[in-house]
Amino acid sequence: MAFTQATAPTGLRTSEILSADNSIPERHIVVATLRNAAPRLGLSASVISTLDAMLSCLAPKRNHHTVFASNATLTFRRNGISDRTIRRHAATLQDIGLLVRRDSPNRKRFTKHNRHEGKALRFGFDLSPLFDRLHEIASMAAEVMKEREQIDYLRAKIRAAANASLTDNPNDEIALDIFRVLRRKLSLKDCEQILSNLPISVVDAESADNESPISTTTMTASDGQFVRHHHRSSKEHIDKVSISLKKQTTLRVSEAPITIPELLSACPEAAEFSLRKIVTVHDVVAHARTLAPMIGITTQNYEAAHERLGALRAAATVWAIMQFHDKIKAVGAYFRTITTGSKSDGFSPEKLIRRLALAKNHAA
Template sequence: MQIGSVTTPFGRRPMTLALVKRQIEASEIKPGKTADKWKVFRDASEARELLGLQDRSLAVLDALLSFYPDNELRQDAQLIVFPSNAQLTLRAHGIAGATLRRHLALLVEAGLIVRKDSANGKRYARKDKAGEIDSAFGFDLSPLLMRVDELAMMAQQVVADRFALRRAKENLTICRRDVRKLISAAIEEGASGNWESIEAIYTGLVGRIPRSPTLSDVNSILDEMELLQQEIINILEMHQKDENVSTNGDHHEQHIQNSNTESCCEFEPSSRNEQGAKAVNDGRPKREPVRNFPLGMVMRACPEISMYGPGGTIDSWRAMMIAAVVARSMLGVSPSAYQEACDVMGPENAATAIACILERAGHINAPGGYLRDLTRKAARGEFSLGPVLMALLRVHGQGERAVG
């Protein structure tokens, strides 16, 4: 393969250290390395967004590869192609001259090709007496060979992300449909509960779905939609239990609905199905593990806690727990009360409880006693953080994004 020295661009095009680096790297390709040029092209096409390329850029790259005579890029071959702009325009489906130059520059910037300019900027090749190319000036395809493994990995990641996004969208569609129909059924059949508030939360979640959502966008909304769905099911289960109790007590007495099941508005009990049914063994209740909620959701519901994190931000559960310890001290919650909450709820949920108390600090007279009360309810399987988070999300308009 013809290497030559590092060359600078012709004319007014500037030289950069990145170009120097790419030319040096292109000269250090492992001896004997080969790759199918069209396989490399497909990988680059798949990874075009990561590379910052457009469809026209790929059309120009396809045209450049068509001027390389073999299907296999080889380390020991001459990898410089030297078509004129007119030839490139023809093979790139009639692309305009200015557009061609712009996308050639994008390919260089993306590190897929390197310019090897002659003294006058023309593209050509010199041949020796045997008719073999001795030196050539044009576009060096060596970076494609050098980055073949990297491009393959990038393409695989894009495919995996696309699949994950498709699955997440499907799950969100199903969950959204279920929530909508459950709310409608509950309202039409007169089930007890604050369905007006729940429907407002649902509408807010749907309104946050972007026109072109990313995977993180979909997962964030899906987490909250699944939480809302679970809370609706809990309310309906409690409603059904109330009906069963009323029916068993007196078949002729009209059922009186419980009007205090607005589980999305206050720090309220959960159904025992959510925390685990209470079973007695040796006098001690057994609890299933308490569900941890997504950190992003917690931060959107409780943005005040972020100022207590390291550097004034929270980007992990570890930072969240550090912030909770600081906030605990500020709220006057004793270490023993917080430790008990950690033992019963788990450290993540205990930190979340502190964040929720901090968010409503102006309405709570004794945060320490309040946390102990929540801990006792959680130990009996009578408390869930889900309604608390949903209420705070509603207060913050469902759309405010905090750190996390």
Template sequence: MLNALLSFYPETELSQEHGLVVFPSNAQLALRAHGMADTTLRRHLAALVDCGLIIRRDSPNGKRYACRGRGGDIHEAFGFSLAPLLARAEEFEQAAERVQAENRALRLARQRITLHRRDIHKLIEAARQEDISGPWDALWTRFRAIVTEIPRRAVLADLEPIAARLAALREEIDKLLESHVNAGNTGGSESQNGRQQSNSESESLNEYKFILGNELNEKPVLVQRSGNPSRACPSAYPLELVLRAFPEFADYATAGIKNWRDLMATAVQVRGYLGISPSAYDDASRVLGPENAAIAIACIAQRAQHIQSAGAYLRSLTQKARAGAFSMEPMIMAALKANGTAPRMTR
């Protein structure tokens, strides 16, 4: 009904200069409201008045009309005043921002739950197939009990505790798998421990390969190593280009992404949503550099539906970068091409 009333305003923006009173008849309003019944129309108009969105400006005889001069200008009009909309514009903008923030938080909570559900299911299934010792049946029972509590139509207050419980369960499973990987890392000498640690890293990567499938079969791209051997390459990509490649990543930021610090702060937040352990992200930051690690998180978040284990995928990229066989450029260019906005890269 409010849209129908606004359609009778002659300008595109409300302004005191052009007057704020519209004066359609009920018949005209009914047509603009897609044939609304007269009783329903009156009820909706009364509701708008009660909410303080419009004000009745009645004429002496109760009809709606405008008094015009010889030039056709309106001197006085009787009908419905839209002045409250103009006076409360800031209030409505703030309310709209709150609704958008709540919807964004709800969407992120649902996404966190979806990612945790997928990863927990895959990890327990993989552990069973590999005959890894652990209370997998009990963990599966707990997992299904949490999942059955997810309501079909939920508010943020319903989803946050469920997401937290799934995150705790995921962390427990990760610890069991890490303890299994590190079970053989015991020995007498320091050199033996070093060799076993190296072997365990390779074993850990191999253990996750069957989870990732073809995601690890990308053709490596050799890059020139910088002077610091612990970093594969410093960030050399404009932030604007990165945001164009991964536009959905900005939705995770609480106040937008205006600089590299915002991007890295958002990456730390999204890392938890994706189920990537702090150690995996810290390792990627040391090898790739904090900026490139944030770009990698943005890529993983955008391709989350195609990556079965975000943590293992990031570790794989880190291993390739440590060996000098990984570059961010193909990843960014592929994302730009997928978005239909692939420019020529200038380095």
């Protein structure tokens, strides 16, 4: 038995646009971005799973974003949910503005081509609005993640203050009530309100920029414990710091700063996602902050890179990774390693951008 692959005629594929499967952005990135932005969009996890099933039905290379799969196929890919649920989820996605339903007279989903005019009629679930709004959705996702971090920080601060009060007075009703409230899901406004009305002393937080490593040279021990010996070579530490500083100084002196035209030329994939024209450094940085969560870079890792490399160099690194992120197994870990991790000493965003530009010129 022979298996033959059926493909559409070449003339029907006038251009290769973004795919939800194996091109930028990848399907799992689109879905992850939607999950993060779900509170702002009003999407439930079940509706997002149905949208994920629709995305899985899109062809890897195509010149449209229409899903032709039947409800039976979508039901199978959603592990057997009802046909009625599929229709309800499709209606929800249409109301939110992520999908356009184009029904044929017989309610079937198919394409009808006119080869003479080079046109086609497509009946099905058109996901073009989702891809058109992806930049906006990524901005929402970044805002939601930032708000979550702030909520977690305030909850920890409230819990620490209440715990300090219970240490002084185990029967403090106010502190006990606070712990009961913290069992619930709180919004940022709720946390700020609780913190402002807190009658007990609030725990002061130190600046993250001035953190110093914990000293281990002095240790106390009670009965039955012993002080462990800690050996540290000052000479080795100084040598490593000197080498690191020397490398950074050499890179800064020998390499010219990245220009915006150079960045746009070397990283066209990242530029395609911008809804506005990139003109200033502020535009580059703002766009990088939107792209970062789309490819799996957390806000914490991005801020750490921003502190070490500077605004433009950290943003340029994100732009560059967008060009080849499909070849990286774990983008977040890779970004952390080259910007603040074990391979950060020899890393240069300028070299990376110019290497991409050179590869692009050779390919052309």
